Structures are given as C-alpha cells and as structure tokens.
Amino acid sequence: MASLLLSHNRALLAPSPGPLSRSPNASRGTNIALSHHFPWRSSPSARAKTSLSPLHPWKFLRNQSHGEVPGPRRAASGSFIPESEPQKPSFLEFVTSERVKVVSMLGLALALCNADRVVMSVAIVPLSQAHGWSQSFAGIVQSSFLWGYLMSPIIGGALVDYYGGKIVMACGVTLWSMATFLTPWAAETSLRALLAMRVLLGVAEGVALPSMNNMILRWFPQTERSGAVGIAMAGFQLGNAIGLLIAPIIMSQAGVFGPFVIFGLFGFLWVLVWLFATSSTPDRHPQISRYELKYIMKSQKLPMPDIKEPEKSRMIPPFRKLLSKMPTWALISANAMHSWGYFVILSWMPIYFNTIYHVNLREAAWFSALPWVMMAVLGYVAGAGSDMLIRNGTSVTSTRKIMQSIGFVGPGVALLGLNMARNPFVASAWLTAAVGLNSFSHSGFLVNLQEIAPQYAGVLHGMSNTGGTLAAIIGTVGAGFFVEQMGSFRGFLMLTSLLYFISAIFWDIFATGERINFNGAG
DSSP states (O other), X not given: OHHHHHHHHHHHHSOOOOTTOOOHHHHHHHHHHHHHHOGGGGSHHHHXXXXXXXXXXXXXXXXXXXXXXXXXXXXXXXXXXXOOOOOOOOHHHHHTSHHHHHHHHHHHHHHHHHHHHHHHHHHHHHHHHHXXXXXXXXXXXXXXXXXXXXXXXXXXXXXXXXXXXXXXXXXXXXXXXXXHHHHHHHHHXXXXXXXXHHHHHHHHHTTHHHHHHHHHHHHSOHHXXXXXXXXXXXXXXXXXXXXXXHHHHHHHHHOTTHHHHHHHHHHHHHHHHHHHHOOXXXXXXXXXXXXXXXXXXXXXXXXXXXXXXXXXXXXXXXXXXXXXXXXXXXXXXXXXXXXXXXXXXXXXXXXXXXXXXXXXXXXXHHXXXXXXXXXXXXXXXXXXXXXXXXXXXXXXXXXXXHHHHHHHHHHHHHHHHHHTOOSHHHHHHHHHHHHHHHGXXXXXXXXXXXXXXXXXXXXXXHHHHHHHHHHHHHHHHHHHHHHHHHSOSHHHHHHHHXXXXXXXXXXXXXXXXXXXXXXXXX
C-alpha cells in the first residue's frame, strides 16, 4: 500500500505540459498544424521560429481559464488529437490583437492619403484667385491627381497580389508623401511642375486601396473583414475631415503651402513605423501569439499563398477571364458610381458652399468636413452590421446587396434633398446624410472584391478602380464645365442622383458573394 501511495504522489508532483512547455513533441505537434495551413513553413528554421514565439499575455489567461494547452494534444497511442475550433475572441482580446494594430496602421495611411489629396480642394480657392484661374481650369488642376490615379491601380494591384500589401503600401506612401512635400516648390516653379506633382501623387495613391484589401484578406477571417474594412476606411474618411479642417488653420499661420509640407513629413514618419512594426502575413509576424495565429488560420476560407511563389501567384492575371463575368462588371460599375459621387463632393463642396451660400473659406471647410466624419462613423457601423448579418446566417450575396443598395439609394435621395436646401445648415445636413450613407458601399462592393476572386483581389480592385477613376475624372471636370454653362450646381446634382439609382439596380441584378472560378474553362 505504501508503495502505491508513493507512486501516486510522484505522479501528482510530475510537471505537466502547460502553455509554456517547450517539449519536442508539443513543438512538433504545433508545427504540424501550422504546416497543414501554411505549406511554406515546413523548413526547420521556420518551425523553430514558430515554436519559440512568445505567448501573448491574454492568450495565456484564456488558455488557463479554459484549461486548454496550446497546440494539438497527443493521445496515448501517439497520434495527435485534433484541436477544437477556436472561440470568438472577446472585445479586449480583439482590440489588443496584432491584426487590429495592422488595420489601425492601414487606417492611418489612408488618412494621410486623403489628407494629402484634399489639401488642394482648400488651396485651390486662393491659388485660383492668385493666378486668375477660371472654375473650369480649377477643375482641370484638381483632376490632374486623377490622371495619375488612372495609371497605377491595375499595375499596382498586380504588384500587390505578387509581392504583398506591406511592401507596395510602403512604396506608395513614400512616393505620395514626396509629391506632397514638393508641391510648394513645384507651384513656385511652373504650372507644368505643379501638375506633374499632382500626377505623381495620383500614381502613388493608386496602390493604397489594393494594398489595404490585400492586407485585410490575409490578416482577417471572413466574419471580421467588413469591420476591418470599416476601421481602415474610417481613417480614409477622417483624412478628408482632417485635411479640410486643419488645412485652412495651417494656411492662416504658415501660408498656402504649409499643409503640404507638414502632411508630407508625417507620411515619411509613417513609413518608418510601418516597415518595422508589421508583416505581410500573420505567420511572419514575430510578436503574434499562437492563439491569434490559430484563430486566423482556422477562420480563413482560403489557403494563404506564399508571396512570390510562382505556382500560387501569377504576375500576369487572366484579364479576359476576369472581364468575361458579369460580377466583375458589377464591381466596376459600383466603383465607378461610388467614385463619381465621392470625388465630385470631395472636390467641389467647398466651392459649392462658397458660391451658393457665400460662406468664407474656413466656414466652407467646416461645412464640407462634417460629412466625412459621419462617413467614418457610419462606415464602421455598416461593417459591424454586415459581419453580424453573416454570422446570423444571412448569405454573403444578400448581405452585399443590402449594404450596396443603402450605399447608392441613400445618397441619391439625399442629393435630391440637397437640391432643395435654402440655407447652408440644411444643405450641410443633407450633404452629411449623402456622404454618410455612401459609406455602406465599403461593406458592399469594396469587401466583395476579396470574396469573388481572393487570389486576384489586388488586380480586380485595380480594374474596378480604373473604371472608378475614369468616372471621377469625368465627374470632376464635367461639374466645372456644367456649372460654367448652366450657372448652377443643381442640375449636376440631379444627374448624379439619377446615376446612383441606376447603379443600385445594376448591382442588385448581377452581383454575387460567391467565389468565382476565373482559372477554369468557360
């Protein structure tokens, strides 16, 4: 009996493999699970790096509270017992996760993207007065950004699919920050130099949204992607508000070109942080916890191909196949309409309030900035609502159609209300409704790019962006000529409203949330 008690006590006192265990079997089991989802991690150095990665503090607490040991458990026979599905993270776990840090950096980049872009919408008023530019010529100067933006999305999207979003985004931010920083020099040199800097700004910013889509596709499961896009695009819209509100203040203290210098310097600082704090895929991130990595892997609907792997990533996409499907044209038409309304409002609203309601430049900036704050808020609300619909069983196709319909019909109705406004406060309310409801498109066509062709999400985004940029050029330049000929913005707003309604019908007929085979026959 004494010997039995002694052996029992020894068994109780023997160390058990806990979350911090580094036993060879546990490590090997974890890496077998990783290799199943990430084939490129099969090298010994990669396995060693994964097995020794530090645990995230809330992961340790989570495993302790549930009595779980990270990694697959070994049965008595020596085979591995499959792991249970990872539980949905709590709010605290989500906001402290590495993927939220990545999307926050993306949101900050997109804020800089729009702030650098929108400064000219404020500066165009004093520049036009100083140089004697007409409204039509001012529209040409503003649209010069779009000339460059037209050139890069397709090529940039292909580069994003091939090299990953991290490197391409870093190059893009570097170039557009340089173009912004050099704009004062260009404006003092010649009109050609100014237009060249605006074109370079457009070329560089053309890779921003494809890079954002690529990073979210790799870092977020499908049930979180709409919310992640909402966070990133909230930064995009806040960039408009920041540019419109801060630019007049800086101009009053540092001159017309002060905002260009300050925003350009902030862009260079962002690049330094981005390069050292992020990775293209979660499995390459040195600080990610095994719990978060497992959660992302288990929740992904597609294998994550290695960057630069020839058999997984084609440098030349199948353009003919992509254009042969109606869902592709639904995306292109949706992006075109979204960009038409977006850039017309972004470029002309300060002038609209200045000419229609005779408010000064700073007041016009405030009236024009409020809608973009609302767009940032409603964009996140739309993303969270979209994710909730999908989790509750609504099909992805129905969810995307609901969100996009709100994103088109809502602004169409609001612009009709804007046409009937009789004072700047009512006009600002209608404009806020139009721009805010337009953000539902981020949970419509913008997320849909990742769903119908995840392996070509970057180039598909580039193709749709090209259509959107063409529409934006026509809308931005056309608004200037329309106002000169008709003497009013109202007719152009009615035309834009009609186009919104037509685009909503086209989307609801041809869009889908299902993955489409663009590589097979047919």
